[in-house]
Amino acid sequence: MIFFVAAAAFFALFVLQTSVFGMFGGWGPDAALLAAIFFGVRHNKYPGLQAGILAGLLQDASSHGIIGINLLAKGLCGLASGWLMENHLVDWKDAFTWIALIFIGTAFNQFVVAEYFSAFYDLQTPFWPAFWKCIGQSLINITAGIVMFSALLKIEPLLGGRRSGFTSAID
Amino acid sequence: MNRLFKKYENIILLVCLLIFSAILLSNNARGQRHTTIIERVVLAVVTPFQDVITSGIRNMILGWNQYFYLVGTAKENVTLRKMLREQVFKNNILREELKKYRRVEALVSQSPELALKGGIVAVVVAWDASNSAKTIVVDRGEKDGVKNGMVVINHFGLVGRVVAVSNRDARVLLLTDARSAVDAYVQRTRARAVVVGRNSGQCDVKYLSVKDDVKEGDVLISSGLGGIFPAGLQLGKITLLEAGSSKLFSKAEMLPSTNLDHLEEVIVTQYPLPENKPEAVPEKTESEH
Numbered sequence A: 001m002i003f004f005v006a007a008a009a010f011f012a013l014f015v016l017q018t019s020v021f022g023m024f025g026g027w028g029p030d031a032a033l034l035a036a037i038f039f040g041v042r043h044n045k046y047p048g049l050q051a052g053i054l055a056g057l058l059q060d061a062s063s064h065g066i067i068g069i070n071l072l073a074k075g076l077c078g079l080a081s082g083w084l085m086e087n088h089l090v091d092w093k094d095a096f097t098w099i100a101l102i103f104i105g106t107a108f109n110q111f112v113v114a115e116y117f118s119a120f121y122d123l124q125t126p127f128w129p130a131f132w133k134c135i136g137q138s139l140i141n142i143t144a145g146i147v148m149f150s151a152l153l154k155i156e157p158l159l160g161g162r163r164s165g166f167t168s169a170i171d
Numbered sequence B: 001m002n003r004l005f006k007k008y009e010n011i012i013l014l015v016c017l018l019i020f021s022a023i024l025l026s027n028n029a030r031g032q033r034h035t036t037i038i039e040r041v042v043l044a045v046v047t048p049f050q051d052v053i054t055s056g057i058r059n060m061i062l063g064w065n066q067y068f069y070l071v072g073t074a075k076e077n078v079t080l081r082k083m084l085r086e087q088v089f090k091n092n093i094l095r096e097e098l099k100k101y102r103r104v105e106a107l108v109s110q111s112p113e114l115a116l117k118g119g120i121v122a123v124v125v126a127w128d129a130s131n132s133a134k135t136i137v138v139d140r141g142e143k144d145g146v147k148n149g150m151v152v153i154n155h156f157g158l159v160g161r162v163v164a165v166s167n168r169d170a171r172v173l174l175l176t177d178a179r180s181a182v183d184a185y186v187q188r189t190r191a192r193a194v195v196v197g198r199n200s201g202q203c204d205v206k207y208l209s210v211k212d213d214v215k216e217g218d219v220l221i222s223s224g225l226g227g228i229f230p231a232g233l234q235l236g237k238i239t240l241l242e243a244g245s246s247k248l249f250s251k252a253e254m255l256p257s258t259n260l261d262h263l264e265e266v267i268v269t270q271y272p273l274p275e276n277k278p279e280a281v282p283e284k285t286e287s288e289h
Helices: A002-017 A030-045 A045-061 A069-086 A093-120 A129-153 A164-169 B002-007 B010-026 B037-067 B073-105
Strands: B120-127 B136-139 B153-154 B159-165 B169-176 B181-185 B190-196 B203-210 B220-221 B236-242 B249-256 B265-269
Touching: A002 A045, A002 B037, A030 A045, A030 A069, A030 B002, A045 A069, A045 B010, A045 B037, A069 A093, A069 B010, A069 B120, A093 A129, A093 B002, B002 B010, B010 B265, B037 B136, B037 B159, B120 B181, B136 B159, B169 B181, B169 B220, B203 B236
Parallel strands: B159 B236
Antiparallel strands: B120 B136, B120 B265, B136 B169, B153 B159, B153 B265, B159 B169, B181 B190, B181 B220, B190 B203, B203 B249, B220 B236, B236 B249
C-alpha cells in the first residue's frame, strides 16, 4: 500500500514541478530523483532501479528529444541507493544519509546531462555556473526530499509498514 | 547459472541499464524525430493535471489582484482614463496608416504578415520537466489544427516551434533550448548569423563575421532562410559582443525579446502556408471609392 501512496505522492510532486514551479522561473524539486532514492533506500535496489527508470522515462517524455538521459541518471541513482543500503554502507536511520544521497544524486544527474549536451550539442558548461546551479538544485531537492520522505515515513506504519528511524530522527 | 547471476548481479544490472539507455539515446541522435508513443501518452495523461493546477494558481493570483489587492486603484483609474483619451486620438491616426499599409501589402505576395495569418491562440499549461531543456506545453493540439513543425510566436517576436503534438496539447521547443537554431539577420546592417539556444535565459549568436558592422544593442530578426521560420520576426538584442577565439567570427550573446520564462499566451501558426497564394485585397477603404 505504501508503495502506491509513495508513487502517487511523487507523481503529484512531478505535476507541481512542471506546473506551479514552472510558473515561477522553472526552479523546482526533481521528483524523479527523489522517487529513485526513496524506493532504492526503503525498498531495495530493484524497486529503486525500476522507480528510477520509470520516473526518468516520464521526465524524458515530458522534455522532448532526449529519451534515455534522465532514465539513465535516475536508474543509476535508484540502483546505487539500493546497493548502498543492501551492503549497510549507509545508515538509513540517519537523516544525513538521505541528505547526502540527494546531494550526490543531484550532482551526478547534472554531470550526466552536461556530458550529454557537451557530446551531442557542443554545449560547453562553464564550471562555476554549473557548480552554483548544482548547489541551488541540491538545496531545493533536499528541502523537498525532507518534507516528502518524513511525510511518507510517518504514514508508513499506518499503512502496514514499520516505523522508520528517519522519522524518529526528525522527531 | 543462477549462482553466476547472483554473483555478478550488480554488474549485470548496471550493464543492462547502460545498454538500454544507450539504445534509447542513440535513437534520439538520428536526425529529425517524430512524436513517440511514450511522449503522446505522457502528454495526454499528465497535461490535464498540470492544466488544473496551473489554471487554479492563475485564478488565485487573478482573484487576489482583482478583488483584494486594490491599493491605488482609484488614482490609477484617473491616469488610465487620461491615457485612454490620448490613445483614442493616436488610434485614429494609426487606423489610417493601417489602411494605407494594407493597400501596399496587397501588392506584395510573400509578406510575413500574410504568411502568419490563420494563427491559433494557445495558453501555456506546463513547463519543462527538467532544467536541461527549454520547452513548454500549450493547450492546443491536433484537434485544433496544430501540427509538428508549426511556428510559435507572440507579440514580441519568435517563441519557438512545435515539436510534439497530442490530440489536445502540443510541446513547443523554445528559442533558448540548446537544440534550437534560427538563421538570423542583424536588422540594422543585414549581417547574417545563427542564433543558437543554450538552455538558459540567453542565446549564443554564432557565425557573426568579425568584419560585420555590429554593436551591442543591435536587434536580430529571423532571415526566413531554411523555410522553417518566416522572415522578419524579432528574436532579441545583442547583449555581449567580443572577439571570438577564431579570427573569423565574433563571440556574441543575445537576450530574447520575449521573456520565455514567463509566457502565458502564444500564437501557433503554419509556415510556410500550404497554399502560398496571396489573399484577396483587404476591405476597401473610403479613399478608394
